[in-house]
Amino acid sequence: MSASTPLLMLGLPKGSLEDSTKALFAKAGWKIATSSRSYKPSIDDPELDGRFVRAQEVARYVAHGFFDCGLTGWDWVQENNADVVEVCDLVYSRASTLKSRWVLCVPESSPVKTAADLAGKRVATELMETTKRWFAERNIPAIVEFSWGATEVKVPDLVDAIVDITETGNSIRANKLRIVDTLLETNTKLIANKNSWADPAKRRKIETIALLLRGALEAGSKVGLKMNLPRAALDAVTAKLPALRNPTISPLSNPEWIALETIIDESVVREIIPALKAHGAEGIVEYPLNKVVY
Numbered sequence: 001m002s003a004s005t006p007l008l009m010l011g012l013p014k015g016s017l018e019d020s021t022k023a024l025f026a027k028a029g030w031k032i033a034t035s036s037r038s039y040k041p042s043i044d045d046p047e048l049d050g051r052f053v054r055a056q057e058v059a060r061y062v063a064h065g066f067f068d069c070g071l072t073g074w075d076w077v078q079e080n081n082a083d084v085v086e087v088c089d090l091v092y093s094r095a096s097t098l099k100s101r102w103v104l105c106v107p108e109s110s111p112v113k114t115a116a117d118l119a120g121k122r123v124a125t126e127l128m129e130t131t132k133r134w135f136a137e138r139n140i141p142a143i144v145e146f147s148w149g150a151t152e153v154k155v156p157d158l159v160d161a162i163v164d165i166t167e168t169g170n171s172i173r174a175n176k177l178r179i180v181d182t183l184l185e186t187n188t189k190l191i192a193n194k195n196s197w198a199d200p201a202k203r204r205k206i207e208t209i210a211l212l213l214r215g216a217l218e219a220g221s222k223v224g225l226k227m228n229l230p231r232a233a234l235d236a237v238t239a240k241l242p243a244l245r246n247p248t249i250s251p252l253s254n255p256e257w258i259a260l261e262t263i264i265d266e267s268v269v270r271e272i273i274p275a276l277k278a279h280g281a282e283g284i285v286e287y288p289l290n291k292v293v294y
Contacts, residue, residue: 009158012032013188015055032050050067073187088190103153103165114266225287227285263292
């Protein structure tokens, strides 16, 4: 494909996921640049073009074929009933790497204990179609209405319950709400148009994007660690060192010493380094990773 005719049109989420998506692509190897008011990014890959649109709309445009592939939440794939290929999970959000949940909530003081208690009651949500289906599957005749935002403040004055998204539950607790049930667990996914997925050249490029985005996410929780170590301490250290595979071991000019390098979870480094020092390790270096590809 020529530079003037990109191979793929990529759908990117505008809004809360925009900055974290650009950061993820940067770690994966693609620089995506935008101006403050532009929906058309500049991507440093002649095979890629893209547009930033609301995450709620990405799945629909992928299904229709305007985008060959795109990133959006599983919730919006469901909400749009989009007939797309789910290429891979990419569990990240604006602030964390946790999955999110759409939950049915009522005020803490509400007499509602189960979803069935909302028969004939009003429920506000942005996730309209999914919420309607959820209540219909349970034969609960709730009245579901669309919310344009600030959904938490609408109970109990405007509606009896809400369905809203949460990662940690902090906002729900802050607004003195109580979770009655969970409708859907969601996270960001890379999805593809079915015709694009059937095209060998496009599929290879989409799979490359998936591979490197997953590698960038995997690297976020891991670091590289290298050190010099007395050869006599090798067995004791490798028994304690949690590595992806066996650590890489190289000889040094002094035959009584070796160089050791591995990749470990960042969360265990603070426990491992003192233990390494106790076994005589020297020149311990911790370094960040851009990608870890299995």
